[in-house]
Amino acid sequence: MMFKKILIANRGEIAIRIARACRELGIRAVGVYSTVDENAHHLRYMDDTHWIGDSPPQASYLNISNVIDVAGRAGAQAIHPGYGFLAENSDFAKACEESGLVFIGPSSNALALVGDKVASRNTVQKVGVPIIPGMRTVGKDSSGFKKMAKKVGYPVIVKASMGGGGKGMRIVRTEKELEASIAAGQREAKSAFGDASVYLEKYIEKPRHIEFQVLRDHHGNVAHLFERECSIQRRHQKIIEETPSAALDDELRMNMGEAAKKVIEIAEYTNAGTVEFLLDENRNFYFLEVNARVQVEHPITEMVTGVDLVRQQIRIAAGDKINLSQASIKQRGHAIEARIYAEDPENNFLPCPGRILYLNEPSGPGIRVDSGIYQGWDVPPHYDPILSKLIVWAENRDVAIERMSNALKDYIVLGIKNNLGYLKRIMGTSKFTKGDYDTHFIDENEEELSIPKENIHVVLVAAALLAAEKKGVSVESGGTQVRRDTTPWQELGHWEICED
Amino acid sequence: MENRLRHLNEIHLIKLAKEKDGYKAIIGDAEYKVSDLFVKENLICFRIDGELRVIYHAQDSGTRYMALAGEHYVVETVKARESGAKSTVPQEENSVTSQMPGLLVKLPVAVGDKVKAGETLAIVEAMKMQNELRAPRDGTVEKINFQEGEQVDALQAIVELADLHEKQ
Incomplete structure (x- = not known):
């Protein structure tokens, strides 16, 4: 039975994305907000809105009992968690299940399994999906680490079992550094995740990050919707994604897609999930992890396959069958997404909350903007700095890059520092245009990605002209432009409304 | 007319002089001819050495946010007092x-x-x-x-x- 009302336990662009899917399905959308988000953009897309707590995320968007409580009061039958916040929290999924609410995502058991990196590696290996050579269990004593490092060969990487986002990771190139790196990794893991467990595996030197989108329903039907390449990352966070990947040919694509489906099936995972792989220089792929949510970069898959992923998520959660056969899903053309962040690329990507004084979003053929902001809004400091996503589609990769470049030029966000210029510079690098890049792209192309000097004088002249204008000094230049103190209506003179 | 503006920790001195069909702008050794100026709300357009430029801008007290050709710039007005490097300990x-x-x-x-x-x-x-x-x-x-x-x-x-x- 399709839901009548869904609570969207998120904010920003993804809350709006989900509300749009609800509208198209005839489902009422319930929005939630923290104190600081009282006037946030996503609330304008909801049929009903509820306050869920104070501004810090722990008090509101991460507060399981508040979210469940509001869902009950609002009369929602299901909760869509979006991404981030509670999206991959098995306790939350369980709390939903226990309150009789449908969690739009996998079951709490599947979530718990894919959330544990060591357990999920062991599980997928059983069905023949390749994993990076390394430890099967959390390492205990340093001799075990040493033995494994020798077996897989240096360089190796020490990783936190509960990890993510690069925390607790240490690359080790010689045996000498090993012990100190394990200790450092454990300390960092303990402080970041409350669990000091670390393990060791082979370090892949120039990896490409390639993930496959999979859908699986409660009737055992499973289909993949091809790959997304997400190798352009800063601080282990994706900023540009594209599909198809320039690194895959049809055979490799098919093999990886089949492997991704196996992972989802063995984990008894339902709903939309993403299977992440690393691809090495010799085109070997290794399972990394499952992202158990709708992903930030899901729109590029929608653009090339024509499948609405959020709609599929809702339908699957309601018990519907996936109405897609693997053979019917095709990749058509090329799509790229750029994530617009409130951050300063000229200062270590430091977040820059503040007021948006002016906003102009691009439009045109093949351009999609999934945005969570509006002009005049104060971007709060409490949450992720993502402002919006710009997605382009074109018939091939070259045209898509050109289209993205031009759309980024048309995208103006004034009042807070942002990465729009930086994203445009990425489009112009030779490595990106050739499709020849890996996850070290940002670090290795620093010079080509620094702000160009060429137009600085033009900008300074413009600022000086604006200052002159403000002081009331006439800056008219040759009389082609008339200064208006009157409206065009006044200049028209006497006028009256025609009767017919 | 003189303006001192800071961009990415560098202070620039911009001199503007009115001419019969526009402006002359001087920054260091560089000299530019400005014509066809149009200013409206968040938009400023002009020709600089003949080339047409379109710039979006917004101001927050002494800070100007500007966008030109896909790059975003933050330019701050420097007060005359600040620009002289006199204080011993910054x-x-x-x-x-x-x-x-x-x-x-x-x-x-x-x-x-x-x-x-x-x-x-x-x-x-x-x-x-x-x-x-x-x-x-x-x-x-x-x-x-x-x-x-x-x-x-x-x-x-x-x-x-x-x-x-x-x-x-």
Whole structure:
């Protein structure tokens, strides 16, 4: 039975994305907000809105009992968690299940399994999906680490079992550094995740990050919707994604897609999930992890396959069958997404909350903007700095890059520092245009990605002209432009409304 | 007309002179001819040495945000007093400030503490990122302007160190 009302336990662009899917399905959308988000953009897309707590995320968007409580009061039958916040929290999924609410995502058991990196590696290996050579269990004593490092060969990487986002990771190139790196990794893991467990595996030197989108329903039907390449990352966070990947040919694509489906099936995972792989220089792929949510970069898959992923998520959660056969899903053309962040690329990507004084979003053929902001809004400091996503589609990769470049030029966000210029510079690098890049792209192309000097004088002249204008000094230049103190209506003179 | 503007820590002097069909702008050794100026709301267009440029802008007191050809710029007006390099110890040497507004999550020092250059004096968190603010030099903590858990603005002094000269 399709839901009548869904609570969207998120904010920003993804809350709006989900509300749009609800509208198209005839489902009422319930929005939630923290104190600081009282006037946030996503609330304008909801049929009903509820306050869920104070501004810090722990008090509101991460507060399981508040979210469940509001869902009950609002009369929602299901909760869509979006991404981030509670999206991959098995306790939350369980709390939903226990309150009789449908969690739009996998079951709490599947979530718990894919959330544990060591357990999920062991599980997928059983069905023949390749994993990076390394430890099967959390390492205990340093001799075990040493033995494994020798077996897989240096360089190796020490990783936190509960990890993510690069925390607790240490690359080790010689045996000498090993012990100190394990200790450092454990300390960092303990402080970041409350669990000091670390393990060791082979370090892949120039990896490409390639993930496959999979859908699986409660009737055992499973289909993949091809790959997304997400190798352009800063601080282990994706900023540009594209599909198809320039690194895959049809055979490799098919093999990886089949492997991704196996992972989802063995984990008894339902709903939309993403299977992440690393691809090495010799085109070997290794399972990394499952992202158990709708992903930030899901729109590029929608653009090339024509499948609405959020709609599929809702339908699957309601018990519907996936109405897609693997053979019917095709990749058509090329799509790229750029994530617009409130951050300063000229200062270590430091977040820059503040007021948006002016906003102009691009439009045109093949351009999609999934945005969570509006002009005049104060971007709060409490949450992720993502402002919006710009997605382009074109018939091939070259045209898509050109289209993205031009759309980024048309995208103006004034009042807070942002990465729009930086994203445009990425489009112009030779490595990106050739499709020849890996996850070290940002670090290795620093010079080509620094702000160009060429137009600085033009900008300074413009600022000086604006200052002159403000002081009331006439800056008219040759009389082609008339200064208006009157409206065009006044200049028209006497006028009256025609009767017919 | 003269303007002193700061862009990415560099101060530029821009001179504007009115001419019969526009402006002459001088920055250092470079000279530009400006014509066909059009200013309306957040838009300024003009020709510079014949080339048409379209710039979007918005102002927040002394700070101008500008966008041209896909690049975003932040340009600040420099007051005449600031531009002369007279003060011996720059302001920032005596205090730590956050580059970003955020939540003051940790304040590991107290007034009277002796600190070493590079020691963490405060940790500010914004948008899921923690930023450690370190002592710019050796010194003694003289004043603390906030408490843990408080919201701080960008460029507000959080911890102040005793003046170097008073000690000597």
